[in-house]
Amino acid sequence: MSFEQIGRRGFIKITAAAGGTLFLGGLTACSQDGGGSGGGKAGYSGDVAITGLASLIHSAPFFIAQSEGYYEEEGLTLEHIQFPGGLDTVRGIESGIGFGTSSTIPVFIAAEKGMDVRIFGNVYTAASVDFIALPGSPITSIEDVRGKKVAVSTPGSNSSYFADRTLRAAGIIPGKDVELISVGSASDSWTAVSQNVVDVAWTASPLSEKIASESGAKVIWRSRDYVKDWSDTCLVATGSFIDENTDALKGWGRALKKAMDLITNDLEKAAEVYGKAIGYKPEVALEALKNSQNFYSLDFTDAQLAAVVAAGKEQGQITKEPDMDAIVMRNFLS
Known part of the structure; x- marks a missing residue:
């Protein structure tokens, strides 16, 4: 054609x-x-x-x-x-x-x-990237991710950048205190946390609210909580x-x-x-x-x-x- x-x-x-x-x-x-x-x-x-x-x-x-x-x-x-x-x-x-x-x-x-x-x-x-966990997860704040795994999209992506930046702002060092795992899209990230491959998934609104409404998932932190400008x-x-x-x-x-x-x-x-x-x-x-x-x-x-x-x-x-x-x-x- x-x-x-x-x-x-x-x-x-x-x-x-x-x-x-x-x-x-x-x-x-x-x-x-x-x-x-x-x-x-x-x-x-x-x-x-x-x-x-x-x-x-x-x-x-x-x-x-x-x-x-x-x-x-x-x-x-x-x-x-x-x-x-x-x-x-x-x-x-x-x-x-x-x-x-x-x-x-x-x-x-x-x-x-x-x-x-x-x-x-x-x-x-x-900053539009959010981080969420399963409703029954013991993780309730960014401080609780020490020793855990956090899903991001790919190296160099917005989700990777904001995961690194917000964690460091909270005094948590990626690669030392927490592991960042590249899993792909926000949907892939939620699948990974649902299957216990990771402990926290990255996502973005309005998907954050949709997942929370349908599954009871909880937003642990939002990038904008740490990035003000x-x-x-x-x-x-x-x-x-x-x-x-x-x-x-x-x-x-x-x-x-x-x-x-x-x-x-x-x-x-x-x-x-x-x-x-x-x-x-x-x-x-x-x-x-x-x-x-x-x-x-x-x-x-x-x-x-x-x-x-x-x-x-x-x-x-x-x-x-x-x-x-x-x-x-x-x-x-x-």
Whole structure:
């Protein structure tokens, strides 16, 4: 089957679902009067790349903005395209989609590698990795993991980084006081703890709340309890896309701000919309959003950006000081 037969959007969906890398050359989304720098309605139609769309709590404003008609109010017709990881998302954005939301560290990695990407808004401002145990486990706090096994995804992953960082913050040394075991995804991690391969599993909201609701599992600690300044995910676009679709991106920001305001001001309604979108029970979605209600923002702080860069350097992913003014457009959505 040729690319022409399946179309650009179908090709993106297939590649993103497979976790592959996109190389689409100069292809762009369909846009009707999306450019310019004025303040009018965008009139834009196309795809938007989202990291971990259905599996991570940061995506709630995107589902809400779409379901509640906030996109439509801004003249936007957008189709969310899910990517499995931050670097995959950034590559998809840089290779043809043009804009989306990604984990923040990968944007700095991509910029260092010469990719034409810019950050123009924050999204989720808390470290998103949680650690859970079986309901009958004797482990009730991070202090209880001494001599135990903690599941992480893979070396170099967010779960591995936050396990190491939070344990050390609690005075527990991985490799000496506790063993970190690479097991794969959050679902694989829960399987490992359920089969007594490990004592504590890594996970992330809303899966944390779903597992707790269905099995009685208990959250032992959350990374955000130890990491106070953070930007977990952000809004990203290529420089050329920003130049050509300024109004569309500002309209997208306004739509997302309305969704974030709904989470702040009417949590039950927001949870109902979000739960329906991801197929979760309303009470589970409500608990997940309640736990994250204070961590949605389009604004950055210097401390958040510094923390992300420091984490990237610590892991060897960022090798030099980034040009913040060239990468981060702090006032774009103001």
